[in-house]
């Protein structure tokens with residue numbers, strides 16, 4: 001017998017512990033909390049990747065970090081929380097993927113190396129169509145992303161945040177309740193650092209532990225091997241020192257990152273010997289060390 005209460009969440013309502021087959025008194029918010037808790041309970045570490053600013057490489061960093069952890073043998077999920085610019089499908093060459101719903105929720109897309117992925121990009125037909133949603137709809141979608149996707153048992157869930165410190169970020173942190181870490185991505189110039197400081201302040205205010213700061217598009221190495229600090233030198237390190245945070249390293253400005261990203265081939269796999277791939281692997285190790293130092297020693 002299918003009982004749907006006030007929440008009108010259909011199969012969620014059918015699954016949930018409040019449903020005693022005759023009457024369900026739980027409201028939509030209670031169901032949502034129950035559902036997200038149920039999914040998150042199967043995941044060891046939940047990490048957000050943010051910067052407050054757009055275009056600094058959050059999605060690139062999240063994707064490569066996820067792939068790096070998956071390559072190390074961990075069970076990894078990647079949730080694309082950027083509803084206005086869901087870029088993860090493109091970064092994984094999975095733009096044609098469409099997710100399927102089952103009685104228990106929506107199955108994530110699984111890459112060949114076992115990475116489980118969910119994105120609004122997998123649910124909308126036309127990739128060129130804009131999303132113009134008010135906060136209430138975005139709030140509901142974030143709950144779908146965390147609670148209705150069948151993430152299963154994972155070691156890591158990485159969440160690629162949109163720019164800003166608003167609705168999506170607040171909803172994610174509120175519903176997960178115990179986010180294990182925030183990776184702060186910045187580029188070296190003052191304008192990016194200014195926004196990154198706000199992301200750090202937001203994470204601190206929300207009691208999310210900060211794994212550290214990674215500086216993307218750090219420098220350009222020319223054919224003769226000389227380094228050019230196009231956006232200024234050492235901004236990420238200075239920011240980390242100033243705010244007493246770990247510095248997680250630097251990723252060079254590299255045209256291969258652009259072309260491989262556009263082809264949906266994360267450099268961690270497609271160019272494993274590149275300085276960028278090495279920086280992402282180092283970042284993965286830094287995240288592991290931060291979350292579970294014993295695991296790194298044992299591994």
Ligand SMILES: Nc1ncnc2c1ncn2[C@@H]1O[C@H](COP(=O)(O)OP(=O)(O)O)[C@@H](O)[C@H]1O
Nearest residue numbers: 054055056057058059060217252253254258261
């Ligand atoms: N280290 C880098 N070197 C060169 N291009 C980069 C680098 N990191 C990211 N990019 C490129 O910059 C653009 C923005 O990156 P993206 O990850 O989408 O940023 P965000 O998610 O912060 O908006 C993409 O075209 C990406 O390929």
Ligand SMILES: [Mg+2]
Nearest residue numbers: 058059082087
């Ligand atoms: Mg992005």
